[in-house]
Amino acid sequence: MVDFMFITPLWLLAMLPAIVLAFWLIRSRSKQGLIAAHIATGLGLEQSRASHLPKLLLFSWIFGCIALAGPSWQQQERPAFQLQSARVLVLDMSRSLYATDIKPNRLTQLKYKALDLLPKWKEGTTGLVAFAGDAYTLSPLTTDSQTLADLVQNLSPEIMPFQGGNLPAGIEQAIQLMKEAGHQQGDVIVLADDIDTDQLTALNNHLSGQPWRISVLAVGTQQGSPITQPDGTLLKDNSGVTVMATTNLSGLQSLARSTEGVFSALRQDNQDVDAIANFSLTSSSEINSSEANGKQLSSRINNGFWLLPFVLLPLLGLFRKGWLFSLALLVLPLTPSQPALAASISAPLQNANQQGYESFQQQDYQQAASQFSSKEWQGVAHYQAGEYQQAIDSLQGIDTANAKYNLANALAQNGQLEDAKSAYQSLLKESPDADDIKKNLAIVEHALEQQKQQQQKEQQQKDGSNNQQPDDQQKNDQNSPDKKGNDPSNSNPSSDGEPSSGEKNSDQSASDKTQSEQGKPEQQSQPEEAQSQGQPSPEEQAQNEQRQEQPTSDEANQTSQQESKTEPASDTDGVENDNAHAKTASMAQDSDNTQHVDPNLRKLEQIQSQGDPSFLLKAQMLLQAQQKESPNKVKKSW
Incomplete structure (x- = not known):
């Protein structure tokens, strides 16, 4: 007792x-x-x-x-069991995340969603991988979600060793991370904003028949927006055209479906996070017994x-007449409900729309879309699942007001702004006092105006670059005779005789005027003879000789000819020349001592004083990049 x-x-x-x-x-x-x-x-x-x-x-x-x-x-000893589901969070850190089609930008929203996902995984282990031009492991599989949250907060595209959008490398790195931990199946949770056709084909071929499931949370819109860099400038490609970062929602959705994962576009009500978290927790769990390790749990009897x-x-x-029946009526309403059992019993008695509505209430929108027989309800389910093109296909041709309104919303979400504008305008003719239609129409018109302004700005920049090239060519043609006039060979004395002092002074004034026009003033300490002849002084020759490691024979001959034409320097110049030699030698010795130190590693000494964890993350990825082969060149660098 x-x-x-x-x-x-x-x-x-x-x-x-x-x-x-x-x-x-x-x-x-x-x-x-x-x-x-x-x-x-x-x-x-x-x-x-x-x-x-x-x-x-x-x-x-x-x-x-x-x-x-x-x-x-009493107590009872039982073997301990633990849920050992594995998952890896793969975050896109390409420069396209600076796009502002989702406010404040895609990078901020991606971090918010990642931080919302981590606390929901209370069982199993979670790893973290970031990718841009290549993929890097930031954390192995762990149960410490707080550490992962700290890492996510310090990520940015600026610290990535290679720029680009190599999503296949990120998924391959995540799968390798789970294989090294001994897992034969698991979930890869991808938060990204784009995938191209070649990458999608390669991933489908590689993951076909594999037990790894890819769930995708798409960050971005199909209409896209320019990429505003941290310095405030817009990112441009090699031809000088402003980059428009768009999101391939259909490609990301195809990737999730081909691997039996779940896809969700970014939502503001956090249903996207709940859907992915619940799917990864309930669908692929490995239950491992730790009885072999001697671990036991004691429970009270x-x-x-x-x-x-x-x-x-x-x-x-x-048990008297009337008592038992009254007691049954009293207790019956207090019995707990069993919705799952009731649903399984009533399922054969329900039609397709009723079954689809139950799946819709459970936020399983993809299942609901496949169950609904009503085209209008199918369109609503596709819209909630982020499948805007399928929603458009289902809602077209339906004449009800709700269907037309949902069709206009789907067109706007799918990037078909002109069609959405026409749909909203036709709805306003039928319902002039509908505030929600007016509000959505104003949003679409504003987005169209931004697109037109962006296109005009790009056209102006393109025209300006085309006009600048002839002007630069003409400017170079005008500057070429001046350069010939300043050539040292034209100012050297001829073999017949030296010019008079008056001619030399006039040449000096003309040379000074030309140099001032070109914006390249000479040092005031140079002698007049060196300026008039266009040759360096002996001190500069000595410094140039010390900076050159292996001068060629032609350069040596030219230097000797210049020294023979130049007047001998004084004793003071000799002392300055010796000091220049000593200073140059000491600088060369210091450079030899620091030549073998990697500048990126030298920054590690300042991490403690600066207190910026992003430096440590960058150094960690740089070390991984040195141990791997250079990544394949991707089509785009953002």
Whole structure:
């Protein structure tokens, strides 16, 4: 009895009403009736004997509460089991995440969704992989979601070693991470904004028949937007045209379906996060027993069943006419409902639309779309699942107001802004006072105006670049005679004789004027002869000789000719020349000492003082990049 305890002691509080009832019964018996006892006897109004039923019910109630409290004085050892589902979160860190079609931008929304997903995985292990031009492991499989959250918050495209959008590399890195941990199946949760056709084909061929499932949360819209870099400028391609970052929703959805995963476009109500988290937790779980490791769990044995006779025996008095039926009517509404059992029983009695509506209420929109026989309900289910093109196909041709409104919304979400504008305008003719239609029409018109402005801006930039090339060519043609006039060979003295001092001064003034026009002023410490002849001074020659590691023979001959034409320097110049030699030698020695140190690794010394964890993440990815082969060149670098 030393280990005696109640497993669920809160049930003891249910005895309080029984105590109050017992106190009331005692008080009611002690009260005197309205007629005195001897008068009642004379009139033949003898009081009936007190019923023992309330006492029996009170007795049964008390023992029932004790039994439900779970008295326990024994323990039982059982082997421990643990849910060992594995998943890897793959985050896109390409520069296209700076696009602002989703406010404030795609990168911020991607981080929000990743941080919302991590706390929902309370069982199993989770890894973290980031990819751009190549993929890198940021964390192995772990149960510490807080550490993963800290890593996600410090990610950005700027710290990635290679730029691009190599989604197949990210998925392959995630699968390799789970294989190294000993898992033969698992989930890859991808948060990305694009995939091209070649990548989709390669992934479908590689993952066909594999036990790895890819679930995708698409971040971005099909109409897209320009990429605003952190410095505020718009990203441009090699031809100088502003990049428009669009999201291939159909390609990402095809990837999820081909691997039996789940796809969801980004939503503001967090249903996308719930759908992916629930799918990864309930669908592919590996239950591993740790009994072989000697781990046991001790659980208390509920001995409350020994009190059942004391609960049931007093209730035998209820088996009288009418009592049992009344008790059944009282207890029946209190029985717990079983929706799953009821659904399985009533499923054969339901039509397709009713079954689809149940799946719709459970937020399984893809299943609901396949169950609905109504085209309008199919369109609504496709829209909720982010399948906007399928929603358009289902809703077209339906004349109801709700179907037309949902069709306009699907067209807008699918990037068909002109068609959406026409649909909203036709709806306004039928319902001029509909505020939601006016609001959506204003949003679509604003998006169209932004697209037109962007196209005009790109055309102006393209025209400006085309006009700038002839101007630059003409400017180069005008500058070429000046360069010839400043050539040192034209200013050297001829073999017939030297020019007079007046001619030399005029040449000097003309040379100074030309140099000032070109914006390349010479140092004031150079002698006039060096400026007039266009040759370097002896000090500069000595410094140039020290900076050159292996001068060619032609350069050596040219230097000797220049030294023979130049007047000898003074003793002071010799001292300065020696100092230049010593300074250059010391600089060369310092450069030899630091040449073998990687500048990226040298930044690690400043991490502690700067306190920026992104430096550590960047260094971690750089070390992985050095141990891997260079990634294949992707079609786009954003």
